[in-house]
Amino acid sequence: MLLWLLVILLAAFLAGGVNRFVGSRGGWGLALFPAGVFACLLDQWPLVLNQQNLSLYFEWVPALNLALSLRLDGLSLIFGLLITGIGALVLVYAGGYLKGDDRLGRLWMFLLLFMAAMLGLVLADNLLTLFVFWELTSITSYLLIGFNSDRTESRASALQALLVTGGGGLVLLPGLILLGGVGDSFEISTLLENSEQIRQHAFYVPILIMILVGAFTKSAQFPFHFWLPNAMAAPTPISAYLHSATMVKAGIYLVARLHPILGGTAEWFWMIAPVGTITMILGAVLALRATDLKQILAYATISVLGTLTMLLGIGTEATLTAALVVLVAHAFYKGGLFMVAGAIDHAIHQRDVRELGGLRLAMPATFAAALLGGISMAGVLPTFGFIAKETWYEAVGGDVASIGFLAASVLSNIGLVAAVGLVCIKPFFGTRTAATQAAHEGSLAMWGPPVALGTTGLLFGLMSTQFSGLLTAGSSAIAGSVVPVKLALWHGVNVTLLLSLLTLAGGLTLFTQRHRLGGVFKSADRFIQYGPSWVYGWLLKSINLLARGQTAILQNGYLRFYLLTMVGVTVLSVWMALEGEVRSHLKPMPLDFRIHELLLAGLILLAAVVAVRAKTWLLAVGSLGVVGYSVAGIFVLFGAPDLAMTQFVIETLTVILFVMAFSRLPDFRRLTSAGTRARDAVIAVVAGATITVLLLFAMTVRTDHPISDYYTTNSVSEAHGRNVVNVILVDFRALDTLGEITVLSIAAIGVYSLLMLRPAKRIAPGGDTNNAANGSCLTSTQSED
Amino acid sequence: MDSVILKTAIRFLMPLILLSSVFLFLRGHNEPGGGFVGGLMASGAIVLYAITHSAAAARQVVRVPHRVLIGSGLLMSLSSGLLPLFLGRPFLTGMWTTITTTGFGKIHLGTPLLFDLGVFCVVTGVTLVFVFSLLEE
Numbered sequence: 001m002l003l004w005l006l007v008i009l010l011a012a013f014l015a016g017g018v019n020r021f022v023g024s025r026g027g028w029g030l031a032l033f034p035a036g037v038f039a040c041l042l043d044q045w046p047l048v049l050n051q052q053n054l055s056l057y058f059e060w061v062p063a064l065n066l067a068l069s070l071r072l073d074g075l076s077l078i079f080g081l082l083i084t085g086i087g088a089l090v091l092v093y094a095g096g097y098l099k100g101d102d103r104l105g106r107l108w109m110f111l112l113l114f115m116a117a118m119l120g121l122v123l124a125d126n127l128l129t130l131f132v133f134w135e136l137t138s139i140t141s142y143l144l145i146g147f148n149s150d151r152t153e154s155r156a157s158a159l160q161a162l163l164v165t166g167g168g169g170l171v172l173l174p175g176l177i178l179l180g181g182v183g184d185s186f187e188i189s190t191l192l193e194n195s196e197q198i199r200q201h202a203f204y205v206p207i208l209i210m211i212l213v214g215a216f217t218k219s220a221q222f223p224f225h226f227w228l229p230n231a232m233a234a235p236t237p238i239s240a241y242l243h244s245a246t247m248v249k250a251g252i253y254l255v256a257r258l259h260p261i262l263g264g265t266a267e268w269f270w271m272i273a274p275v276g277t278i279t280m281i282l283g284a285v286l287a288l289r290a291t292d293l294k295q296i297l298a299y300a301t302i303s304v305l306g307t308l309t310m311l312l313g314i315g316t317e318a319t320l321t322a323a324l325v326v327l328v329a330h331a332f333y334k335g336g337l338f339m340v341a342g343a344i345d346h347a348i349h350q351r352d353v354r355e356l357g358g359l360r361l362a363m364p365a366t367f368a369a370a371l372l373g374g375i376s377m378a379g380v381l382p383t384f385g386f387i388a389k390e391t392w393y394e395a396v397g398g399d400v401a402s403i404g405f406l407a408a409s410v411l412s413n414i415g416l417v418a419a420v421g422l423v424c425i426k427p428f429f430g431t432r433t434a435a436t437q438a439a440h441e442g443s444l445a446m447w448g449p450p451v452a453l454g455t456t457g458l459l460f461g462l463m464s465t466q467f468s469g470l471l472t473a474g475s476s477a478i479a480g481s482v483v484p485v486k487l488a489l490w491h492g493v494n495v496t497l498l499l500s501l502l503t504l505a506g507g508l509t510l511f512t513q514r515h516r517l518g519g520v521f522k523s524a525d526r527f528i529q530y531g532p533s534w535v536y537g538w539l540l541k542s543i544n545l546l547a548r549g550q551t552a553i554l555q556n557g558y559l560r561f562y563l564l565t566m567v568g569v570t571v572l573s574v575w576m577a578l579e580g581e582v583r584s585h586l587k588p589m590p591l592d593f594r595i596h597e598l599l600l601a602g603l604i605l606l607a608a609v610v611a612v613r614a615k616t617w618l619l620a621v622g623s624l625g626v627v628g629y630s631v632a633g634i635f636v637l638f639g640a641p642d643l644a645m646t647q648f649v650i651e652t653l654t655v656i657l658f659v660m661a662f663s664r665l666p667d668f669r670r671l672t673s674a675g676t677r678a679r680d681a682v683i684a685v686v687a688g689a690t691i692t693v694l695l696l697f698a699m700t701v702r703t704d705h706p707i708s709d710y711y712t713t714n715s716v717s718e719a720h721g722r723n724v725v726n727v728i729l730v731d732f733r734a735l736d737t738l739g740e741i742t743v744l745s746i747a748a749i750g751v752y753s754l755l756m757l758r759p760a761k762r763i764a765p766g767g768d769t770n771n772a773a774n775g776s777c778l779t780s781t782q783s784e785d
Numbered sequence: 786m787d788s789v790i791l792k793t794a795i796r797f798l799m800p801l802i803l804l805s806s807v808f809l810f811l812r813g814h815n816e817p818g819g820g821f822v823g824g825l826m827a828s829g830a831i832v833l834y835a836i837t838h839s840a841a842a843a844r845q846v847v848r849v850p851h852r853v854l855i856g857s858g859l860l861m862s863l864s865s866g867l868l869p870l871f872l873g874r875p876f877l878t879g880m881w882t883t884i885t886t887t888g889f890g891k892i893h894l895g896t897p898l899l900f901d902l903g904v905f906c907v908v909t910g911v912t913l914v915f916v917f918s919l920l921e922e
Contacts, residue, residue, distance in 0.1 A: 059873075059875060060875075060876075061875065061876065062875055641817040642817045642818070642819070642822070645809075645817055645818070645822050646821060646822050646825065649822060649825040649826055649829055650825060652829060653825065653828070653829060653832065653912060653916075656832055656836070656916070657915060657916065657919060660916070660919045660920060661919055718879075719879055719897065720814070720879070720881055720893060720895065721814040721815055721897070722814070722815040722816070723813060723814055723815050723816055723817060723818070723819070725817075725819070726813045726814055726818070726819040726901070727814065727897075729819060729820075729821065729901075729904075730814075730819070730820070730897040730900045730901045730904070731879050731897050731900075734862075734866065734877045734897070734900055735866075735876075735877055737862075737900075737904060738862055738863065738866065738877070738900075741858065741859060741862060741903070741904055741907040741908070742859065744907055744908070744911045745855045745856075745859055745907055745910075745911060747911065748851075748855060748910065748911040748914040748915065751914060751915055751918055752914050752918055755918040755919065756918055756921075
């Protein structure tokens with residue numbers, strides 16, 4: 001399974017080169033990679049049908065229970081097939097859409113990276129691994145949404161999506177960690193066995209809330225729905241993939257995945273089902289209000305995501321199955337319809353439905369794709385959308401108590417049918433408008449994929465019984481027990497069929513009477529304006545203001561204030577931590593000093609005083625050097641040769657650096673007032689005293705065995721080294737060292753850019769610009785004095 | 786600095802200091818020393834040379850650009866951590882092997898050595914960036 005991820009990553013790696021050497025047709029080749037993974041997944045089909053789960057366990061950071069463990073069950077298989085299958089089509093489509101564009105390689109790469117992240121997410125069996133992939137989808141989708149990075153609105157939308165989904169991710173992480181702690185494992189498959197224990201636990205509700213916030217932000221549930229339509233700033237291939245078929249379903253996937261562990265309680269129902277229902281209705285209404293093709297589709301997506309959430313929240317076996325069926329049906333038609341919208345946009349650069357009309361003859365293949373997608377979305381016999389809707393109505397209408405959910409479902413579907421009218425009927429029928437005069441059919445890469453997706457929706461409807469097995473495996477994974485699914489195209493004349501007919505009739509009526517809605521929406525606009533989107537804007541603005549304000553105070557550009565802040569905060573926090581405890585623990589120091597120790601201590605003090613009182617910089621630097629060497633001497637006396645050696649070399653280099661830097665400064669002069677110096681002296685003394693107390697305290701309060709015992713006993717046996725200090729650096733705490741040398745390197749880059757990459761004009765003041773530019777960074781201005 | 790004596794002295798001293806830095810680096814695992822001190826000492830030698838001769842001359846002596854030094858050092862340390870991953874052990878696990886040579890007898894080699902070599906390179910490179918940047922200011 002790891003190989004599948006690597007294959008897709010390999011394709012991402014190749015994408016740039018493919019565009020450069022093969023051009024946009026390379027999309028067909030690149031699509032072979034996900035298609036290959038698709039085939040591998042299909043190969044696992046029989047195994048999964050027998051409820052046998054392929055799994056892979058690979059230790060990552062055992063100390064944190066972090067394992068790269070993957071597992072393929074019915075749910076992952078369905079998601080995996082959608083991700084790779086639709087992904088392959090989108091790659092082809094993207095080739096047509098951005099034909100001849102330099103950035104096509106980048107688009108392919110981002111899409112493939114996103115695909116790998118998404119595939120990893122649905123295959124992950126470890127909560128922490130899942131989270132890593134979860135965040136990877138957030139980051140890659142940020143890159144995708146902001147793809148047109150030269151446009152301000154694209155960048156703002158990308159940032160919004162990242163902040164909302166990333167913020168949700170930050171809430172999700174503690175939820176997952178808590179869940180792992182309560183359930184004694186981070187492996188989802190193990191948690192399944194401990195689900196009873198988790199649901200009984202006092203932390204159950206906090207866990208549920210945190211995980212749901214993560215899932216709801218990702219899947220654009222109310223009140224976090226506002227980022228999704230904005231994310232339509234991305235080029236259409238991206239919208240088609242990310243925001244209809246895969247990414248936004250990540251939240252749905254998480255809820256479905258965790259249902260057997262957390263579900264089946266009243267809290268589950270009340271926290272999820274109402275949110276889903278509100279989102280479902282809201283999405284449908286907003287879809288009708290929108291006029292941009294992609295916006296309509298985006299709001300329709302929100303509505304369906306609401307539906308899925310609602311169905312998962314209700315949580316009966318029937319609704320869980322229905323959720324899965326609706327999800328699959330939606331992936332087919334929405335992916336296709338987005339591509340249709342993109343094809344229209346690509347041909348005439350117009351997406352406003354009010355400006356569209358009569359495209360039927362100019363773009364026949366696109367029209368066919370739109371029809372195929374449209375009838376599935378509207379739920380017309382014999383498409384898979386029809387089956388999905390039937391299953392959905394039947395599941396929700398199971399008992400009298402849920403009659404409200406049924407009514408909401410029918411209402412939202414009426415809205416969606418009207419939206420289908422806007423997307424699939426309005427642009428294609430009627431007379432040609434000014435905008436559509438120049439319309440023409442795109443290449444095979446443009447209309448092939450949506451037609452393929454639409455046809456698949458139709459085939460799935462006609463051959464639904466063949467897919468019952470797979471859906472059984474999927475819904476069993478969601479339910480936590482075997483749930484047989486029997487799909488059939490024709491159930492006979494019953495209540496659900498009548499409701500379906502009612503939905504269609506209602507939707508078509510709404511579509512034809514849509515001009516009456518204008519007034520209603522206009523009066524609602526005033527309230528919509530103050531929705532969650534406004535709250536987001538306000539929050540963002542406030543945070544920026546706050547950041548600017550505190551930066552002006554804390555980072556005002558004066559080094560001495562930085563030092564003041566750092567020292568002050570350290571002193572304050574030390575005293576707050578020590579408060580009250582110090583006096584009871586401090587014992588008088590044993591006064592058995594040796595004479596040379598006293599001499600060294602005296603030397604340090606003397607040198608420090610000289611450094612402060614020095615009149616020339618050379619004296620100041622020299623005395624600081626004396627302080628450093630004396631400290632090294634103390635290290636020698638107390639048996640730390642390693643430290644002493646390092647200190648000696650460091651001290652030498654520091655003095656050299658100081659001399660080199662200071663030799664360029666003007667004469668040493670007192671620029672501060674006596675008052676400032678007195679203040680600094682007080683701070684310095686207080687800070688010194690604090691550290692002294694802290695050290696004395698640290699020496700007397702040791703309660704446990706020092707950790708150094710562990711190192712000394714294990715140094716030779718485990719790390720084959722007798723020098724404990726070095727063994728700690730390169731073996732026991734090598735990760736820290738790795739971090740430190742990374743920080744060092746970053747510091748070096750910082751110094752380099754500060755000193756070498758200054759604006760050229762400062763080197764050659766008054767010189768003409770050409771000279772200044774030529775003699776820029778590396779000109780040596782060193783003088784030999 | 787224009788002191789002939791110092792210039793000549795450094796010319797002879799520098800190789801010695803560099804040698805001792807390598808010595809320090811290699812003995813680090815069992816005796817005081819190691820990549821950090823070794824790297825500092827090596828850069829100290831080059832800094833002395835740079836001060837007495839010139840930064841450009843010192844660059845000539847080092848040959849490797851310091852960004853290459855820093856980058857390859859980081860890469861070495863990282864790869865010493867990644868190596869055990871491929872053998873199914875956790876990141877940064879120390880792996881050891883013994884090589885028998887004709888001249889030197891048995892030599893223990895391990896990933897910590899590679900790691901320490903990375904530290905050596907990064908420390909040298911970073912110090913040189915600091916010093917050369919200031920010198921060429």
